[in-house]
Each structure stands twice: as C-alpha cells, then as structure tokens.
Amino acid sequence: MKSSEVEFFTTPLTRFAPTIADISGVGAPEFSPSERVEEVKKLVLDKTGKSTVDKVVIYNPDALGAWFVDKYTETFRPLKELSDLRVDYLTMYPPKTPVCFGTMFTGATPEQHGIHAYVKPHLKIDSLFDRWAEAGKKTAMVSVAGQSIPLLFQGRNIDYFLYKSDGAVIDKTVELIHSGEYDVIEAYVMEYDTVMHMTHPKSVFAKSAARRHVRGFERIYNAMKSAYADSDSFLAFAPDHGVHREWYLLGNHGKNIPEDMNLSHFYTVLPKEKG
Numbered sequence: 001m002k003s004s005e006v007e008f009f010t011t012p013l014t015r016f017a018p019t020i021a022d023i024s025g026v027g028a029p030e031f032s033p034s035e036r037v038e039e040v041k042k043l044v045l046d047k048t049g050k051s052t053v054d055k056v057v058i059y060n061p062d063a064l065g066a067w068f069v070d071k072y073t074e075t076f077r078p079l080k081e082l083s084d085l086r087v088d089y090l091t092m093y094p095p096k097t098p099v100c101f102g103t104m105f106t107g108a109t110p111e112q113h114g115i116h117a118y119v120k121p122h123l124k125i126d127s128l129f130d131r132w133a134e135a136g137k138k139t140a141m142v143s144v145a146g147q148s149i150p151l152l153f154q155g156r157n158i159d160y161f162l163y164k165s166d167g168a169v170i171d172k173t174v175e176l177i178h179s180g181e182y183d184v185i186e187a188y189v190m191e192y193d194t195v196m197h198m199t200h201p202k203s204v205f206a207k208s209a210a211r212r213h214v215r216g217f218e219r220i221y222n223a224m225k226s227a228y229a230d231s232d233s234f235l236a237f238a239p240d241h242g243v244h245r246e247w248y249l250l251g252n253h254g255k256n257i258p259e260d261m262n263l264s265h266f267y268t269v270l271p272k273e274k275g
C-alpha cells in the first residue's frame, strides 16, 4: 500500500472532545470547535434512549493507526466485533503523541494548545478532565508514568494512578471499573509504540504488542459489561496517530502522510440491563 494510493481522512480529531463532553453531560472545553461527531451522539441516543451516558471509559493505546487496524483483521477482530461504531479521524500535525493527545482531550488545534513537537509541557488550557471535575464527575487517569497524558493533564482535580507497565495499567483500570467508584476512567498504554520504534510497525514483536492492546480492550469491555450493568456506559478505543516504516527501516511517525495521520476510533455503548 503506497501512501499515494491512500486518501487522507477528513473528520478532524478536534471534534472528539466536544462530542465526548456532550455524551458525558458536561460543557465542551473552551477551544472545542462547534462541530460534533454526530454518529456518536446518535449511537448513544439509539442505544440508551437519552443523550448522555452514566459512565465513560476512554482507552488510549498509542500509535495504532487506521491502516494497521485494517491490515491485521484477526488481531483486531475482537475490537470490531465488540464495537458499535467506527469513526475515521484525521489526527493533528505533526502526528506525535503529545500533539495528538493535547488535541484529543481539549478540542484545541496545535496552534491553540501550542504543542508542535515531542515535548510534554503542563498544558493549562481547558480540557475534558477539567470539565468532568467541575461537574462533580469522579475521574481517574490510569497511565504509564512519565508519558504525555499524565504530564500534559497534571494538576487536575482527578485521581491519578501511574505505573511502570501496561499490564499494571490494565489491571488497575479493570479494578477501578469493578469498584464502581468512578464516573470517568481514562487508560493509556504504549507497548506497540515503544516496540515499533525499536523494530518496525509490522515486526513480530510489534504485532504481539498490538494483540496485547486488543486483549486489554477486551478485559475492559468485559469488566464494564458486568460492573456497569445498572448504568448506561460508553467505551472508546481511541489511539492518537498511526505509524510508517522509514528508509532506515525502523518504525516512526510524525509525517504528513495517510499512514501517520489516518486514525480510526471504535466506540461502544453498553446500555443499562433491563431487569
């Protein structure tokens, strides 16, 4: 698949934050655009009969781009089977982790949030984390420590659970879901990104990392299914950007090419079980 044969996706990632704000019943962060991803709002309405959900879990595996998800059908079959809706986004340029997550949780463009490279500043502009906290939603961030999301969105009135490994992140996320204590949980994992930089996007090691990210998704889904049976809940599989292989053979990302910029999210609504 040569990049010249692939079109760029068109829905900008800036629309994610205001859409998630709407379905979680809070105001959109200040820099959000006025447009929403209408299919997401329709999905929530169709499956729950109302416009908001009670519980939100956002799962952020790093660097799983659209082409990769489409190429490895077997690996991603559980994700596609458990999800109701796929939304194709054009991520932000340059497609580097803090640039993209800076946008994903604020609705701001890189010009507005000011991150244009692989730097991880304390981002003080209005974000979903601020909106959830202000609305009294109990919010947890579960992440590998020292990574973009916990550094950009530090100092918010939310609970932080930071670990050394993806395994610990998934275990804690599942535990927090079962506790029922949180209204919103954000979980970030990064093995695929790490491994594909050390090898390349389609290496055996990168593919096993991707399988573990899908397994993490399944564990989160199953936990929500049992622990959130009395709630309407929403699960997002929400990576930040794609990847490509460089002429020097290692995996990388950061270019304005469809392999790096085209992103697919998968969304699921688990309606309250009647009974």
Ligand SMILES: [Zn+2]
Residues within 6 Å of the ligand: 062, 063, 096, 097, 098, 193, 240, 241
């Ligand atoms: Zn990334």
